[in-house]
Amino acid sequence: MTKLLQTLVDGISVGSLYALIALGYTMVYGILSFINFAHSDVFMLGAWFSFVISRAFGWAEVAPPAWSIALVLPASMVLCATLGFTIERLAYRPLRAAPRLNVLITAIGVSLLLENTGALPFLFGTQPQSMPRLIADRPLATIAGVNINVVDVVVVVVAVALMMALQWLVFGTKLGRAMRAVSFSDKIAALMGVNVNLVISFTFVVGSALAAAAGLLYALKYPGVKQPADASWVLLGLKAFCAAVVGGIGNVRGAMLGGLLIGLVELFGAAYVSTTLRDAYVFLVLIAVLLGRPTGILGRAAVEKV
Amino acid sequence: MARPTDMADAARRLSPPLGGSIPRSLLPLILGVIIAVLGQLLVPAVGDFYYTLFINIGINVILAVSLNIVNGLTGQFSIGHAGFMLVGGYVAGIITYYGSYALWGSTKVIEVFLGPGEWLFVAGSVVGGLVAAACGYLVGLPSLRLRGDYLAIVTLGFGEIVRVLFQLTTPVLKGDDLAAASLGQKLTSLGGAQGFGAIPRYTTLFWVLVFVTLSLLVAIRLKRSTYGRAFLAIRENEIAAEAMGVNTTQTKVRAFVLSAFFAGIAGSLFAHQLATNLNPRELGFQKSFDVVIMVVLGGMGSVSGAVVAAVLLTILPELLREVSGYRMIAYAFLLIVMMILRPQGIFGVRELWELGGKKKS
Numbered sequence A: 001m002t003k004l005l006q007t008l009v010d011g012i013s014v015g016s017l018y019a020l021i022a023l024g025y026t027m028v029y030g031i032l033s034f035i036n037f038a039h040s041d042v043f044m045l046g047a048w049f050s051f052v053i054s055r056a057f058g059w060a061e062v063a064p065p066a067w068s069i070a071l072v073l074p075a076s077m078v079l080c081a082t083l084g085f086t087i088e089r090l091a092y093r094p095l096r097a098a099p100r101l102n103v104l105i106t107a108i109g110v111s112l113l114l115e116n117t118g119a120l121p122f123l124f125g126t127q128p129q130s131m132p133r134l135i136a137d138r139p140l141a142t143i144a145g146v147n148i149n150v151v152d153v154v155v156v157v158v159a160v161a162l163m164m165a166l167q168w169l170v171f172g173t174k175l176g177r178a179m180r181a182v183s184f185s186d187k188i189a190a191l192m193g194v195n196v197n198l199v200i201s202f203t204f205v206v207g208s209a210l211a212a213a214a215g216l217l218y219a220l221k222y223p224g225v226k227q228p229a230d231a232s233w234v235l236l237g238l239k240a241f242c243a244a245v246v247g248g249i250g251n252v253r254g255a256m257l258g259g260l261l262i263g264l265v266e267l268f269g270a271a272y273v274s275t276t277l278r279d280a281y282v283f284l285v286l287i288a289v290l291l292g293r294p295t296g297i298l299g300r301a302a303v304e305k306v
Numbered sequence B: 001m002a003r004p005t006d007m008a009d010a011a012r013r014l015s016p017p018l019g020g021s022i023p024r025s026l027l028p029l030i031l032g033v034i035i036a037v038l039g040q041l042l043v044p045a046v047g048d049f050y051y052t053l054f055i056n057i058g059i060n061v062i063l064a065v066s067l068n069i070v071n072g073l074t075g076q077f078s079i080g081h082a083g084f085m086l087v088g089g090y091v092a093g094i095i096t097y098y099g100s101y102a103l104w105g106s107t108k109v110i111e112v113f114l115g116p117g118e119w120l121f122v123a124g125s126v127v128g129g130l131v132a133a134a135c136g137y138l139v140g141l142p143s144l145r146l147r148g149d150y151l152a153i154v155t156l157g158f159g160e161i162v163r164v165l166f167q168l169t170t171p172v173l174k175g176d177d178l179a180a181a182s183l184g185q186k187l188t189s190l191g192g193a194q195g196f197g198a199i200p201r202y203t204t205l206f207w208v209l210v211f212v213t214l215s216l217l218v219a220i221r222l223k224r225s226t227y228g229r230a231f232l233a234i235r236e237n238e239i240a241a242e243a244m245g246v247n248t249t250q251t252k253v254r255a256f257v258l259s260a261f262f263a264g265i266a267g268s269l270f271a272h273q274l275a276t277n278l279n280p281r282e283l284g285f286q287k288s289f290d291v292v293i294m295v296v297l298g299g300m301g302s303v304s305g306a307v308v309a310a311v312l313l314t315i316l317p318e319l320l321r322e323v324s325g326y327r328m329i330a331y332a333f334l335l336i337v338m339m340i341l342r343p344q345g346i347f348g349v350r351e352l353w354e355l356g357g358k359k360k361s
Helices: A002-032 A039-056 A068-095 A100-118 A150-172 A174-184 A186-191 A196-221 A231-247 A252-272 A278-292 B004-014 B018-046 B048-073 B081-104 B116-144 B148-167 B175-180 B183-188 B205-224 B226-236 B238-243 B248-271 B285-298 B303-341
Strands: A139-143 A146-149
Touching (some): A002 A231, A039 A100, A068 B303, A150 A196, A174 A186, A278 B116, A278 B148, B048 B303, B116 B248
Antiparallel strands (some): A139 A146
């Protein structure tokens, strides 16, 4: 029972991280219909930016103050948002009219570029680093033998707060309406006076900022920050993309649901079945869901027109 | 109204009898074998480095040409090619490692050109290709319901699941353990995360070139056949193809099976070569991405484009070895610039020998 509840707590915490990353994938897919492979690297850089900022303040040696996360989080989000804007402007916008496969290959190229630039010796190097503990590593409460760690609470609270902000942004503002309009049809949206390029740029900014937040939270939960070119970052990104697909790609609520589901399945599988198979559960869930509902749990079937 | 005899005549012209296609396939095949013998005799004289490089080029050519059948000709998007490689490599490895122990009581390489060891290796490669093709059938089946990127992500999932499954296996059996092991034990003792390093190293440039010839022959003949036209029809417009009587699901599955077969063979060649260990970690999604890049860079559906891209992308990292830290950055940068400046790939949809003529699809 204790194990079950503990896995549940961990699963929710990891799942909300997946959800945050999945949102970036799903928003880009909803508008431009391509898998932004570079998103996992924006997430990776979010973790590394957070590490570099924390180290610059000397929080590796002295205990960080309570407000440290309130400084690192926005700083890392702004940096990654700028990066996301730049990537879209320089690499994807020239390909707006090109076949989707080309955009996809470009995305792989951008992904490789970010990874290997990050791994340069004068940037982040090829050594794993240990993230300073901005949040005390202790249980906040222990209920029936289940440790609810401060880190997990912070992860879930920040993730939920950001997702609520996004929900408001997409469904409650004029810009959000423009985003939904472009995602429905960019041509019609343009005819209605929506600045499509601005909306696409904004989507990348928001998605990258969310990925940066996920990067920081991930580094807080797992303080061993792997080197930028490590394959595990891309794998994490791919799992998050699977979460977006499972929830129904292009659907903001679907990404949150899918992320949570994937996180829970992965941790329960690792705890109860086999740890070695951990990387496979996500894809098994994905295939099972897609065979039953080809457009994901919350996705709507697209009507194909001749 | 065309008379029935005209129709039959037209049909006969569209699908020539088998007798006509055999000499057309046989000549290039003989030529390929001659080149393979020459390659095997001449290249080692130049140096080990070039021998290994040529083998790598050959394996990548088979991979690119086979993925081109699914991604280029049929327009489906598969990013699980490395998964088929793994299946083929492991199945062939089981046959050569445990098979040669069962046959000759030893797992050493029999170094006789065209000797029994090499034939076992060829048989293993073909069986590996067949098992990979069976996996291709399984992966192709969901294409009934899934389209585009959904299918892509399923193929990716397949590759990752296969990789994780092979990592689960137990260490390779040796010596006394091997003699006492049951078949079930042998089938699950494939080295796990350390990789299947004990495979006898049978891959020679000769066999690589023979399989390159075979895959090129199949790809080029396929592209001009009625089957190939069905593939192209699906790529251009699936609904129109279906309206014209193409069984789209069956055709897509067929493309996956054929593509997976050659990927399995390439996997076997990869597994048995001297320079590398068959390791699940090396054949993850990154390897699949590499092959996709070759196909897109060569031009979708262009067989010669895939070959040229595979050769270039195998040599390029060797040339950039001097600046190792910046190698991948330069590669990524080239990729992005290439996609922006020449989105249709090196040859577009055309072949090398069609470049001078008028545009053909």
